[in-house]
Amino acid sequence: MRTSLNKLKFLENYIENQLLPEEKLLLDARIIIDEELKDELYCQEKTYQIIRAYGRENLRAQLTRVEHELFVNPVHKKFIDKIKDFFKK
């Protein structure tokens, strides 16, 4: 892999706590003095957050689709009537 990709991999291992203690210590120190590296690390962490948020929203869309199918398809009418019965006073 090219250098920039290896750097991403190295930072990923750092974020996931997979570096050796001595590697982590060295990187901790570099992050303190190297603003650019600090920014790169911040953006990489942000990237993972956004990907995970996207994954969660996709899953929510899938669940909404399943729930919609359950509530509108007449095949499930008996089941839905039972559900609605719980809310009858």
Next chain:
Amino acid sequence: MNSLSQVAMESNISDGLFMRLYKEVFPVVVKYISRRQGTLEQAKDIFQDALIIYYEQVLRTEKQIEQTEKAYIFGIARHLWNHQFKLGVNCEPLSDKIELVEKVNDEQISDKHLTRLLLKAGERCVALLKTFYYDKLSMTEVAERFGFASERSATVQKFKCLEKVRDFIKKKTLHYEDFIE
């Protein structure tokens, strides 16, 4: 191989499995919430959140659980209900509701901007990243699903995609208000 849009949307789990969980577990959750003066809409929201947590904690990692699936999901839903409504903590995003769930972000990133930002890296890239980092498939499975010859080439591609998205974020971070609401 599946079409790209299918791959991008798919979780690890089929609609059929989720339908089965709705049929088996939703009634007990509804019963619990209705008896506590909750509404059907609240029950739907709580159940959806409970399934997301179940997916993230159990299904995608194939973790073994000691309780039955039904008891486990009901337990999450009950916890969410008690936390959210009984304690009067209404309508917070999933990430803030429960410690069990990894916190997504300090800010609420808008879906519209988020998707636009991610899709700049290309649909295939986004699907690949989501499959690895969210659905937690192994690199061997990712390689197979996306038609790579080897795990190594899939790994290289994963980092290229990650770099693309990271670079967009790097640029955007300078104007962070552009993609938060």
